[in-house]
Amino acid sequence: VIYLQLYWEFFQIGLFSVGGGLATLPFISAMAQRTGWITQQRIVDMLAVAESTPGAIGVNLATYTGWTLANFFGGVVATLGLITPSIIIIILIARILQTFESHPTVRYTFQALRPGAFGLITVAAVGIMVAVLFPWGSDQIANGFGIDLPRMTLFLIVFFMMLRLKTWHPVWFILFSGLVGYLVF
Amino acid sequence: LNTQLDLFWTFVKIGAGTFGGGYAMLPLLERELVEKRQWITQDNILEYYSVGQSTPGIIAVNVSTFVGYHRSGVFGAIISTLGFVLPSFFIISLLASIINQLDQIPQAQSVLIGIRVGVAALLAQTLLSFSKKSIKDISGLFIFLSVCVVAWFVPISPIWIILGVAVLGGPWYWIRKKLKTHRNTPGPKPPTKNQTNQTQEER
Numbered sequence: 191v192i193y194l195q196l197y198w199e200f201f202q203i204g205l206f207s208v209g210g211g212l213a214t215l216p217f218i219s220a221m222a223q224r225t226g227w228i229t230q231q232r233i234v235d236m237l238a239v240a241e242s243t244p245g246a247i248g249v250n251l252a253t254y255t256g257w258t259l260a261n262f263f264g265g266v267v268a269t270l271g272l273i274t275p276s277i278i279i280i281i282l283i284a285r286i287l288q289t290f291e292s293h294p295t296v297r298y299t300f301q302a303l304r305p306g307a308f309g310l311i312t313v314a315a316v317g318i319m320v321a322v323l324f325p326w327g328s329d330q331i332a333n334g335f336g337i338d339l340p341r342m343t344l345f346l347i348v349f350f351m352m353l354r355l356k357t358w359h360p361v362w363f364i365l366f367s368g369l370v371g372y373l374v375f
Numbered sequence: 376l377n378t379q380l381d382l383f384w385t386f387v388k389i390g391a392g393t394f395g396g397g398y399a400m401l402p403l404l405e406r407e408l409v410e411k412r413q414w415i416t417q418d419n420i421l422e423y424y425s426v427g428q429s430t431p432g433i434i435a436v437n438v439s440t441f442v443g444y445h446r447s448g449v450f451g452a453i454i455s456t457l458g459f460v461l462p463s464f465f466i467i468s469l470l471a472s473i474i475n476q477l478d479q480i481p482q483a484q485s486v487l488i489g490i491r492v493g494v495a496a497l498l499a500q501t502l503l504s505f506s507k508k509s510i511k512d513i514s515g516l517f518i519f520l521s522v523c524v525v526a527w528f529v530p531i532s533p534i535w536i537i538l539g540v541a542v543l544g545g546p547w548y549w550i551r552k553k554l555k556t557h558r559n560t561p562g563p564k565p566p567t568k569n570q571t572n573q574t575q576e577e578r
Contacts, residue, residue: 202534204431204432204433204436205431205432206431206533206534206537206538207431207432207433208431208537209428209433209434212498212501213433214433216526216533217533217534220532220533224532231491234490234491234494234495235474235487235490235491237494237497237498238490238491238493238494239467239470239471239474240467241394241494241497243394243463243466243467243470244390244391244392244393244394244462244463244466245390245391245393245394245459245460245462245463245464245466245467246390246393246400246433246435246436246459246463248433248435248436249433249435249436249459249460249463249464250463250466250467253460253463253464253467253468253471254467254471257467257468257471257472257475258471258475261472262468265464265467265468265471266464269460269463269464272433272436273432273436273440273456273457273460275431275432276430276431276432276433276436276437276440276456277440277452277453277456279430279431279432279437280426280430280432280437280440280441280444280452281440281444281449281452283426283430284441284444284445284452290426290429294549295545295549296429297429297548298544298545298546298547298548298549298552299541299544299545299548300428300429301515301544301545301548302514302515302518302540302541302543302544302545302547302548303537303540303541303544303545304509304515305509305510305511305515305516305518305519305522306518306519306522306536306537306540306541306544307509307537308505308506308509308510308519309518309519309520309521309522309523309526309536310522310526310533310536310537311502311505312502312519312523313522313523313526313527314526315498315499315501315502316502316527318494318495318498319495319498319499322491322492322494322495323492323495341488341492344489344492344493344496345492345495345496345499346496348492348493348496348497349496349499349500352496352497352500353500359394360394360497361394363493363496363497364490364493364494364497366493367489367490367492367493367494367496368486368487368489368490368493369486369489370489371485371486371487371488371489371490371492372482372485372486372489374485374489375484375485375488375489
């Protein structure tokens with residue numbers, strides 16, 4: 191039953207996520223909250239792996255979620271669920287390719303969907319950042335406003351490194367953060 | 376069958392070489408499909424990308440399906456997409472089985488904390504670079520802000536938000552276009568959600 195549920199969850203994600211990269215993140219994090227299948231922390235670990243390994247981030251996240259829940263076949267089922275809608279939709283529209291993307295309805299809808307999808311990603315990403323940088327929760331305001339200072343420092347250092355070293359691959363920053371974590375935390 | 380095996384193997388290579396998603400795949404597609412195999416042209420790729428963006432689903436998966444379909448029909452579409460996800464699959468399965476065990480080891484905990492902070496910084500940087508590409512006009516900014524407010528405060532599935540944006544925002548862009556082309560004739564009444572937005576536009 192878990193396989194069917196997993197397939198259905200990821201089928202919906204494949205159907206409604208728009209764009210590339212992190213587009214699936216808001217859906218996965220909403221699914222995690224609703225079902226309680228995975229914790230927010232696990233999602234962050236999954237992101238680290240998904241960004242540092244080959245393959246599209248969305249696919250990597252799906253495989254990882256599936257694996258965490260139901261091992262090998264969970265990963266298979268989640269990934270297949272994610273790609274099924276794409277395959278069906280692309281096959282259907284491949285015949286009418288020339289007219290599809292220039293069709294006004296499609297154009298206007300996706301013009302609106304792009305900032306919308308970005309809004310969803312922003313909320314999910316900010317949620318993760320808050321959870322990482324304010325590990326004690328918002329009720330611990332007395333504790334220096336709940337900010338974990340060492341983490342905040344590392345966050346700012348890595349963030350500015352990224353702005354300076356734009357051509358570097360994310361995997362280096364993640365390895366660097368892991369090393370600092372090992373030495374400091 | 377040889378064509379299909381070739382297709383499958385090509386996409387296994389592309390999947391193994393792509394880091395990230397969407398556009399990260401572009402140079403590999405060009406090298407493998409346009410230069411080496413000459414299955415498709417540069418223009419085809421751009422075409423697939425614009426459709427891949429204008430259809431639901433992950434761009435990289437959409438483009439893989441597209442190339443496969445173009446090359447050898449429905450079966451080709453399935454084969455190339457499966458080829459594309461296969462490397463992810465093995466690498467992630469391997470790493471997931473290791474990392475999910477790490478929770479028990481204290482030293483690994485501190486590494487993981489560092490990594491989580493790194494991911495947070497990576498997310499911040501991604502948001503920054505995305506914002507320029509995703510928000511192109513005032514309407515876009517309005518949609519972005521509305522989605523942020525709704526998604527942050529209302530416990531609602533992102534599916535409904537996406538549907539809402541499509542249903543309200545799509546017609547809005549259509550109306551705006553109409554307003555721009557016929558400045559003098561009053562346009563039809565926009566949906567209520569975009570009312571405030573309209574006044575901003577007309578100023």
